[in-house]
Amino acid sequence: SPMICPVRLNLESKMNWGTFYAVISGVNRHSTGIGRIWLSVIFIFRILVLVVAAESVWGDEKSGFTCNTQQPGCNSVCYDQFFPISHIRLWALQLILVSTPALLVAMHVAHRRHVDKKALKRSGRGSPKELEHIKNQKFEITGALWWTYMISIVFRLIFEVAFLYVFYLIYPDFKMVRLVKCDSYPCPNTVDCFVSRPTEKTIFTVFMLTVSGVCVLLNLAEVVYLIARACKRCMNRPEDEAKAAWITQRLSSYRQNEINQLIADHSLKSKLTVTKKSPTEKGERCSAF
């Protein structure tokens, strides 16, 4: 069920994270258990914390940045030198980029449904009930979907690690300093500049980095889990159904309906049926290959 952001400070930005959540959580049906945990961690510990707390801490980052000089422009220039991009913006971009590979999976599922619908219509069994069933069908993570899912997790990992690295490059220390010394033009000499709320910012930075690390671990666990599942499926395949399963998997899954029709004519229909539940794990050929 969709989460409702409890605090409504800035209506527009809240509504957009809300829409974003609605879009991303639609992918939840086709995720593994670890994938769902990852999604919850993203929304509760990162987006919600970002919106509700961190934005107020960094809200006065520029107005509260004071330099020990009356020279106009020195504040701006020193702020720009020490904070090329604000933590808040980096985290928002990181969250957006890290969440979007999940849409790859949604696109793949939509494509499969579209193709199944077409095949069904062509074979003449396009009753509204069957079309509804296809809309709500939950696909098992096997075959091409397994690869799409794997690729989406790899991209997630890459983006997550890339942003952590960029963060390290720009702000090498996770601690926020209280005082910076600056002497860019037009500051008349080396002036002391003071950062607003450094301790609170350090606390939130540590929190967000920790949760980022947890998400990386969850993604790695999911990769390992998917590979383990694929190998288990590979090894459990019994020999008697091997040939039928081999034919089915060989001609990719979206031709399944057409194959059924063909084989029905050759009276092998009992072995290959398109039912709501996909064939038991034992009956499927190793899906990753």
Added chain:
Amino acid sequence: MSWPALYAQLVGTNRHSTSLGKVWLSVLFIFRVMVLVVAAESVWGDEQSDFTCNTLQPGCENVCYDQFFPVSHIRLWSLQLVFVSTPTLLVSMYVAYRNHCDKRRILQGQEEELETLKKRRLPIAGALWWTYLCSLVFKMMFEGGFMYALYVVYDGFQMPRLVQCDQWPCPNLVDCFVSRPTEKTIFTIFMATASSICMVLNLAELAYLVEEGTGREEKPAAGRER
């Protein structure tokens, strides 16, 4: 700006798009509208209040800000997004017109047919194909036009830290300092990149439509398309 309302409008037109069109819509909303609302608006929020000139002369800051920033990046991007989204409405208007014409031909009382009429997905052929093509061309023109306008008005995508201004009433050539120039440069480059990706998607969709359209002409009586 009520972006959710725009989103609701455009998602309705999604049914009659090609797959590339659907990808384009997602890229538009996630990488452009969301980034604009969530991040960019806070970066440009204090653009005028924090624009400081090295003078006490009243009015000098206002005049210099106006000279160097005739229209803010945020407003340009919002306008760009609105203009780029609207050609899709051409397509939905045409579909609504077709449905209206077809409805009139159906006799009263045939409720089922009316329902299927509302829910059907028209194939992209004939006049709909031309409408779709026009909407793509307009999208690309607006996209390119706004990017070019931004480039010309701001002399490139980089935001300078310091501008020198001598408009009346500034007493002489004064230094004026822009707030957060590096962050603004980063976001300008990000939005320009997202814009280019959208243009590439539109080009790809155009090529796909043209190929599909010409393919259909070559095989008019074919049963099934590959």
